[in-house]
Amino acid sequence: MHQHDRKIRTIGLADVSEPGDEALITPEVSAALATATDIVGYAPYVTRVQPRDGLTLHPSDNRVELQRAGEALRLAAEGRHVVVVSSGDPGVFAMASAVFEALEDAPQWQDLSIRVLPGVTAMLAAAASAGAPLGHDFCAINLSDNLKPWPLIEKRLRLAAEADFAIAMYNPRSASRPDGFARTLEILKEAGCGERIVIFARAVSTPDQRIETVELRDARPDMADMRTLVIVGNSATRRVGRWVYAPRQVR
Amino acid sequence: MHQHDRKIRTIGLADVSEPGDEALITPEVSAALATATDIVGYAPYVTRVQPRDGLTLHPSDNRVELQRAGEALRLAAEGRHVVVVSSGDPGVFAMASAVFEALEDAPQWQDLSIRVLPGVTAMLAAAASAGAPLGHDFCAINLSDNLKPWPLIEKRLRLAAEADFAIAMYNPRSASRPDGFARTLEILKEAGCGERIVIFARAVSTPDQRIETVELRDARPDMADMRTLVIVGNSATRRVGRWVYAPRQVR
Structure with missing residues (x-):
């Protein structure tokens, strides 16, 4: 009682x-x-x-x-x-x-x-604003190395690419961590993800909302800031009109 | 207009x-x-x-x-x-x-x-009912092979274990797919995850809600059904009282 x-x-x-x-x-x-x-x-x-x-x-x-x-x-x-x-x-x-x-x-x-x-959570609101990029298997990685070693982040990025997960990235970039996100993009390019679609979802659900989608090889580090949630599609993720989605079926 | x-x-x-x-x-x-x-x-x-x-x-x-x-x-x-x-x-x-x-x-x-x-989404409600098992990097895998080949699921499970992600599993088991979840547990044991904590969250937020947590080596396939969301903790996931959580910091 x-x-x-x-x-x-x-x-x-x-x-x-x-x-x-x-x-x-x-x-x-x-x-x-x-x-x-x-x-x-x-x-x-x-x-x-x-x-x-x-x-x-x-x-x-x-x-x-x-x-x-x-x-x-x-x-x-x-x-x-x-x-x-x-x-x-x-x-x-x-x-x-x-x-x-x-x-x-x-x-x-x-x-x-x-x-x-x-x-x-932020990745769901970001995904909804862009379409359905989390409609197939995915992972969520916090890119801040305040509470974990950076090499562990790199390892997870490489394994996530190999698993062909869509990858939701929290805290991609801040003033005190200016370089990690550039390195993240490099690692994913090295892992063969250059043609994957990347969504930069900034300030989702606010008047400042801005959604940008580019192929990963064209992504620039300065496209992300503290208010951005980044989603890298899987290898099958595609566009229809202004939307980006992960097909349900993979062969 | x-x-x-x-x-x-x-x-x-x-x-x-x-x-x-x-x-x-x-x-x-x-x-x-x-x-x-x-x-x-x-x-x-x-x-x-x-x-x-x-x-x-x-x-x-x-x-x-x-x-x-x-x-x-x-x-x-x-x-x-x-x-x-x-x-x-x-x-x-x-x-x-x-x-x-x-x-x-x-x-x-x-x-x-x-x-x-x-x-x-189901994994967030399931996680909340058990504590905070998704407080560190994690992935979500749909264990149904209706729309993707089973070997791809196995590959993702192995890579997720290697990445030390917590793993949220949707659709672990159904009448038409009785064996996949047993195989899932075997794969994770082979991958060295026997001591990880597994959460079986059934019918979360309903009067039928039931939360069971066991070490993976003690998990049985029949602990999951159509209404169960399964979360496998990462290697650092721990208990405090009746709760299970992923520590924020990893060294």
């Missing part, structure tokens, strides 16, 4: 980019936000939640995910109704893993009620 | 299994359903849409995706507001690719307004 007095919820504001499209936020997430007492997250996401009486906002900086997760657990243990907000699905390169990591370090909090509320 | 008189929308009823959880259907999808004149799709999904005056339901059998897509295009070309319904995200192993394939065969319809409305 009283388990609902002690809960933390990890949720997704189902946005692809800032500012996102509220029409992609699930009713489950909206209900969680409406009954929360505390919102914890990266400042630009927290400020998307409408202020109201009884709701405390806890914005934090980028790259402090573990501390933020610990703060959320501590608040929940005090009996608060906490929602940790992410952009897109909280389970994909977002806050859910950080919350469980913090939980592992704090066994006294393992009886808290935790719910991960799924959302529309 | 008048482009909105001629539209087809491919949408997702964001359900993982039947009957699904309406709390996962995005407002964008609800709005599309509310203004549709025609709903096209596999019968069990079509019957989830509330009947009303002015709305015609077009249920169809399984395995007639291309004919169904053609019917949707034809109706849209007649000026109807058509919504093609899938379960989960329409772009992931669902109807969006079939619609574009039908469009390729019907150039006279390529000026139709098409919108793919993203949704919560």
Whole structure:
């Protein structure tokens, strides 16, 4: 009993980019936000939640995910109704893993009620805006080497090309990582993917949305930035009109 | 002008299994359903849409995706507001690719307004129910060999294991394909994945939901059925309490 007095919820504001499209936020997430007492997250996401009486906002900086997760657990243990907000699905390169990591370090909090509320992750919104490039087998790779060694990223890119997966690339390029995406394009060219179709989906679902599709050999590193999700098609991916899609059938 | 008189929308009823959880259907999808004149799709999904005056339901059998897509295009070309319904995200192993394939065969319809409305695909809901197993790089493989040769599935499984991806498996097992999933488990054991954690997420978000997690060497083929989404963790995936998650950091 009283388990609902002690809960933390990890949720997704189902946005692809800032500012996102509220029409992609699930009713489950909206209900969680409406009954929360505390919102914890990266400042630009927290400020998307409408202020109201009884709701405390806890914005934090980028790259402090573990501390933020610990703060959320501590608040929940005090009996608060906490929602940790992410952009897109909280389970994909977002806050859910950080919350469980913090939980592992704090066994006294393992009886808290935790719910991960799924959302529309960036690659799905990006794919929908371009057609159906994820209609056949695919993989998702985070191109940031902040939390893993770069050679592992290169290995995965080569194996993904060999497996003929479509490849969704999160965090392709940032000011602090200007060169990784250029190297990514080189590796895929070396792996024989020069004729594959690449989708650059920038700021999907916002007024700034821009979708560019080119063959990989014509792709330039500067086509991607922090707000871009990149999808490399598989070898059968094709165009019809302005759309790009992966055929269901492969022989 | 008048482009909105001629539209087809491919949408997702964001359900993982039947009957699904309406709390996962995005407002964008609800709005599309509310203004549709025609709903096209596999019968069990079509019957989830509330009947009303002015709305015609077009249920169809399984395995007639291309004919169904053609019917949707034809109706849209007649000026109807058509919504093609899938379960989960329409772009992931669902109807969006079939619609574009039908469009390729019907150039006279390529000026139709098409919108793919993203949704919560099954692996995201399954992952959320179990923790955060997709918090690091991962791939999604459809284990059905109805539309691709089985050896290609085996090749992808081996490469995915070598890449140390978490692996989300759609359509693991059906009455007409009783043996493929047993073979899948064998391949992953041969590839050295015996100690990896496997999640069997059945009927997620329904009253029948059941989540089982075992080490791969202890997984049995009969743990999966038509309503199960299987996620194989990566080599670092671990448990905390009743949860399973992929750590963000890999060294």
